[in-house]
Amino acid sequence: MNKITTWLWFETQAEEAARYYASVFRNTQLGKVVKAPGGGEPYTTEGQVLTAEVTIEGQTFVCLNGGVHPEGKPNDAVSFQILCKDQAEVDEYWDKLAADGGKEVQCGWVKDRYGFAWQIVPEVLPRLTFGPDREAAKRVTAAMMQMVKLDVAVLEAAARG
Template identity: 55%
Template sequence: MKPITPCLWFDTEGEEAAKFYTSLFPNSRITEVTHYGPDTPGPEGTVLTVSFEINGQPFIALNGGPQFTFDEAVSFEILCKDQAEVDRYWDALTGDGGEESQCGWVKDRFGVSWQVVPERLYELMRDPDTEKAQRAMQAMLKMRKLDVAELEKAFEQA
């Protein structure tokens, strides 16, 4: 079976989004661009689809028009190795019109939702000491951008 490929529906900015995402994530590239032809729903010669990979995962950006938009019901998790990586992705995704949300969620300037999560959060939440794990969870629920040091501080509180 071939990989399942998420298709992201944009109004007209699919190519711009694909260029942004492939510049942001390692091991990413645009693999194909198709254009509307004659007698198609879009203006002839404009971009119809952009096939691209983010860290090897295939995606398609479809310029299908304004009738559908993104919401938080679908998001993409970026599992970060440390606070520096959290900061880098958070700043890139919130920049140029992106929006911060709660608990490490952000909506980029194209309206796509992302979860920017440090690996350490999952380590803390899986700890066998459920009281410590709960303190980390409660701290996370009060944050916008996740802060590893603050999560660890809440976890260790007596």
């Protein structure tokens, strides 16, 4: 068991969501699905899915069927970053997470069909923005702020000036 596990709250789609995330990411493994024994509030239906696990790149997520969340839907206070090796990988994750009800946001952020926020970040971005050339970092940051999906070639061109 991981020391820290991320739990994602769903109304009723926990198992569906775990399978969805397993289809989006390459290095995944579906874990156990826990079903209600019945007889207790709020899970009175025997066999109702309570949780479904998926491990993505070694990070375990437990999808919880918690009913209607008292605070509403997921928000941007928490997001998940996917560090991508190149533009092809950025495009792959972007297209998968934005599909079927997902929403493109800005600066490399996309919300999946369930409303969870993902930052699709090419490896070149932190290298250019945190590198020693502070003027290049400013240009890269300015270019990124104009983008929705991040474009590696444009970021690299901005770094060169």
